[in-house]
Amino acid sequence: MYYLLSGLTLTVLVFGTVLYLTRNSWLPLLPDLPGTSYIYSRLPHSFAGDIEAGLSSSTFDLGANVDSGDSRAGLDDVAKAEILKIMKKRRLRFDEARRVYMEQRFSANGIGADGRPRDPKFVSFS
Secondary structure, X not given: OHHHHHHHHHHHHHHHHHXXXXXXXXXXXXXXXXXHHHOOOOOOOOHHHHHHOOOOOOOOOOHHHHHOOOOOOOOOHHHXXXXXXXXXXXXXXXXXXXXXXXXXXXXHOOEOOOXXXXXXXXXXXX
């Protein structure tokens, strides 16, 4: 009985150690666990912090704001949190996550993906 218990303990310790040491390779493959999206993460409060958080790209460059010494608080906190959530959940880059966020906002406000209102009474003279 002693050999069985010690063998099982040793196997669990070795297996646990191997899982711990290789967690960087298998952990991203797991789906998000329920309740993990509610864990608080602090949002940056400056343009420099937004750049460090990955909220900048070549098409949405915040570097000019930092270089000019802009003292504003950075991007909108609500939009920033939503975009970071989209980036994390769907594993998208900033530009794609920003596009998805804007399409969601357009849809919620009755605007089509092409930018035109979906109101059936809308008349356009172009």
